[in-house]
Amino acid sequence: MKEKIFAQCQAIFPEWQKLSITDFDLDDPKGFSSFTMGLRSKRNVQPKAVLYRQLEGKENAILDFETEKEVFLTLGENQIAAHCHHYDESYRIESFYQGRTLHSEELFDPEVLQKIANELYRFHQLSPPSLPKESFFELLHKKWGAMARHILEEKHHLFPSNERQMCEELREIYSPETFKKVKACLPKGELTFCHNDTYHGNIMKLNNGEIKLLDFEFSCLNHKVYDFSNLFAETVMRHKQPEYPYFRIAEPEFGDRELGLIINFYLDNAEFENNAARERELKKLLQDTKKTLILSDYKYAMAALPLSIEPIQKIRFIPYAHQRFMKFLKAYDQMEKNL
Secondary structure, eight states, X not given: OHHHHHHHHHHHOGGGTTSOXXXXXXXXXXXXXXXXXXXXXXXXOSSSEEEEEEOTTOTTOSSOHHHHHHHHHHHHHTTSSOOEEEXXXXXXXXXXXXXXXXXXXXXXXXXXXXXXXXXXXXXHTOXXXXXXXXXXXXXXXXXXXXXXXXXXXXXXXXXXXXXXXXXXXXXXXXXXXXXXXXXXXXXXXXXXXXXXXXXXXXXXXXXXXXXXXXXXXXXXXXXXXXXXXXXXXXGGEEEOOSSTTSEEEOOOXXXXXXXXXXXXXXXXXXXXXXXXXXXXXXXXXXXXXXXXXXXXXXXXXXXXXXXXXXXXXXSOHHHHHHHHHHHHHHHHHXXXXXX
16 A cells, blocks of 8 residues: 555655655555555655555545535635645645644633634635535435444445344434434524534644644535534543453543633634624624534544444444434433423
8 A cells, every 4th residue: 555655655756756665655545535655755745744644545525526626726725624645535745744633622722722723713704616505414324324224234244233123223313203303403593614623633733832733525515513512522532441442431531611712812812893793703603602512422423433344443343333323313312401
């Protein structure tokens, strides 16, 4: 794989053609639904480093190829995404960010939250013309629901017996009744161009202190508050547990303080007639953000199912989807009782 990727890069960058693969440091592939790989030259050539992103085999893509390409290039033109060196149907090559993805605990740092909020505000001002009119959750239900049905009804025999039982319980995830519950968690109001997968692993802290958003494969129309609520979605994961399935979902450590902080920082970018108008908007956004919190569990459960057959990561995706979906159902029932 690494030799193939290096050859593709050599064909694009003339200064790389005189070098061999031993002149480069190549990262191991990383990713959830597709993989990325960093390539860094040990020699003084241009570009010095790039990020290779696989695009083929993405049956779970939310957008079609041309729209996803338009989204990424639009974000690059506005310096939200990395500069794109090359883009075709099987892969793209981006500029390499010097830095690292955030650790979950850094989401509790006000300075980090402020920088994330500023990037999200810039993101939400954009409007790529070819976006589908349906919302993210409508597209997710339509596209991923069919894949979930295929896995859970036609491929369940591939899993261990305990996971086959989970498959039966997970079949509720693509039902019309579940989608009604999803829609009940969405606020009223217009849709905005959103990232839709804002968790700490999709946010890069550059060596110079800048914050950059990553991975725009889910970016389409949605309610903007979901970009606030999903930010903390993976802070509840506890890996390296001693017993099967070797992870668990813990109780959230974030609350109104953290959500209020990022929304306040976000609103610093906007103009209001007076403080009262700003306070009304803050109150509304906070209320709507809290309403959408449980949708991350539904989304990540759906996202995990297509990966359960040929996983990129070493994780049991059926138990992951099951834990996430059961958490969604439990939280929804509690929300109904509180109404």
